[in-house]
Amino acid sequence: MSATTYDSRPKSFIDHLAAQMSWGKFIFAIVLFFFLTSVLFPFYWMVSSSFKTYAEIGGRHPVYIPSELRWDAYKELFGYWNFQRNILNSFLVSIPTALIAVVLSTMGAYASARLKFRGKNLILNSILIIYLFPGILLIIPLFAMLAKIGAAIGFEVQDNLGILVFTYLAQTLPVALYMLANYFRTIPEEIEQAALIDGCTRSQVIWKVTLPLSVPALVSVVIYTFMIAWNEFLYALVFLNDRDMFTMPIKINTIFNDPTPRPHVVMAASTIMTIPIIILFLAMERYLTEGLAAGGVKG
């Protein structure tokens, strides 16, 4: 498509275009344009709507380009709706989930990739089956079971962010373990054996050889589990009742269902929730894309 060494005679833009175009390229350009607009338009609409006023939102026609950046929605969000509390809750759930998941899944993945022991296949297969399990099926027994245990031991199941972290761990650990085990298998075993022969213990091998070589995989597992916990809706919906304990998704759902519709506030909250994820994704895209194809985020 480059036209750098094209002749110097002045030509009209249309001629220039026609010289470059073929039917194949034309269709390609149209389809690409269609894809890009249908992917990007909802995101544009989300961000632009968050900068509109209530009048602009509820008028006779939609406002396609806000006349100026209005912060009304954000003011309402952080004033009336106390959204900063929900942002904090989301971090309080997502960060522990990501960190604990990466530690535990690294341990498990190393064991299943490198060590020989009986019952390994049984464990690995049962972990894979979870991948196919409907979350909705587990929530009923979990709810009943945890209510019972909570009553017996004396902790509150409802509005307990710690419980939420545990249920997210159960969802993310199998996938994280599976991905990391696959990655560990790509590290040549000879490197580890050399270290073992040099007198390192297993744990030294793990710390000094395997983990430093696996930093990209570890980073992507942290990000996946963070994203899963950040986006999770169903478990948070069932386990959280108090507005002050809501994570962002549940709070956005509440704002949306407010008797007076306030789409601009919903869009502002959605923007706040989406932007960090998109930035994280773009910054780490090279590491993440491969894992996404391997089913890193079950979606």
Next chain:
Amino acid sequence: MSSSPETIKKYQGRRWSSLQSQEARLAWRLLLPTALIVFSLVIFPAIFSIWISFHKVDLSNLNDVFHAPYVGLDNYKRVISDYAFKWQSWKNMGAYVTSIVYSFVSTILTIIIGLVAALLLNRPFRARGISRAIFLFPYVAPIVSVAFVWRWILDPRPSGVANDILMRLNFIDRPLGFLSTPGLALLLVIVFTGWRYFPFAMLMILARLQAIDRTLYEAADVDGASTWHKFWYITLPELRYVVGALFLLRLIWTFNKFDDIYLLTGGGFGTNVLPVLTYQFSFRLFNFGVGAAAAMLLLATLVIFLIIYVGVFMRYTEED
């Protein structure tokens, strides 16, 4: 005596086996936390769920759930005879048939869109890297955000952008309630699912496309094959396995999906599916036994489908 070959062998054997058992012990120690969490929060609840589906469990006895009265198949009968569950007519399909229609159609749509996107990105062009990243946005963005943006775009008021555009183009004269019109709502939920999940299909197909042997195309060029013929006789057959795997995976995940439909329509207007129905039984009516029975029916359907898929299609591809 002690250095006889047999003793050495024995000694080595013991040393070897102790090393091995040491390794096994380390492995179990490393796996223990994950195994514990997965067992107590996934495997045990899954089995417990079967138990609940045969017992009367509601809010009144939730704190004493292990002594809930046994009710046999009552919960299952209740689900199957429920108005929201069973097939009435084409206009009112009930959650069970809607689930199947929704999962099959949106899985196929997802794969088709993913295939087109993968073919686009398989050609070299200047903005390929950034385009691929942008194409992934719907998949990585939080479901709550994208679902509510779609609802806001499809807003039934005149300020909804879809209504405005369609009215300006004179396709419709009055604003439509897109997500509150039976039929149209299901269609749009399917379109939404295709829009949100095509990037996953795209990535898998793209990876396979880039692994296809170039010489196949070169040979076809020599034979004077058209682009269409190359696509039909080389590309598609090469994609067979990845599309088969994708279909299975996406179908299962779509069948289990709760968030998308709950957030878009709340399960109303002919879009109720089994996961949403299960939620309604359990956390709207607080009848956990009936909810568990609905979830078991969902799982049973999934298992039946898996058996058919593995039994018929896998054998078919093997013979091929």
